[in-house]
Amino acid sequence: MGRINVGKVVPAGILAGVVLGGFDFLSDNFLLAGDWQNVAQMRNLDPALMGGTGALVTLAVSDLLLGLALALTYAAIRPRFGAGAGTAAIAAFLIFIPRTLLLAGFAGWFIPWDLYFRQSVVMLVSMLGAGFAAGWVYAEEAD
């Protein structure tokens, strides 16, 4: 079986990370900012930790790691499902589902259920966008 094209996985992962970062910026600063601030207040957390430079740096690094994991997953499952948007979507779901399952464990007692569902929708949309971006960049020699 052909080897993964590492030279293409890295730029694909970086682009996916940028897409994820864009969605997270919108979500954390506009769409769901108020909800997470409420959670911080309810749970005696420092609201400043929810935003600020430190949080942005953490988010950027996290999104880059997720983007690389997503690109690697797309490349890894490509022989099974073929190149294209369908495989990119499968890869996105493989990365999205563990995240939303973990968050579900905190729903109802740490965060409200409606925040969990809205955060999950945002995560899914961002992961699919990132997956399509990674799939668009990644290619192998046989292509």
Add this chain to the structure above:
Amino acid sequence: MSRMNMPRVILGGLVGGFVMNVIDMITGLTILAEDGRANLARLGLDSTMLETAAGIMPWVIVDFLMGILLVFAYAAMRPRFGAGVRTALISGFTLYVTVTVVLYGFLTMGMFTPGLFVKSSLCALVAVLAGSVSGAALYKEE
């Protein structure tokens, strides 16, 4: 290209999920117990809530679903890397990274203490890899 054996994905996934549940139960009652209770108290929550049936059941279900996902990922990556433990470790570690990134985000928001994050992450690594390997052992294709 060959089709995935979905009945084997489900079977392997349930076994992998069972293995993860056993490991999580053991680590939750031993390694993570004290830090977990202290963290809940710090957040103003009932420190024993995760020791009740209502507190535990969501995580039991999550582990079984994660087990199925792990074996699906193994089966999906099998044509690329071949059948066997190495592929199960690769697919398991990939999914583990996505979970750890979420946990790290919780740490930076102050939801976890650093000690609890490190211990939770290491325990999760053992559980996920064990679940992936044990579940993948049952997966076969024609």
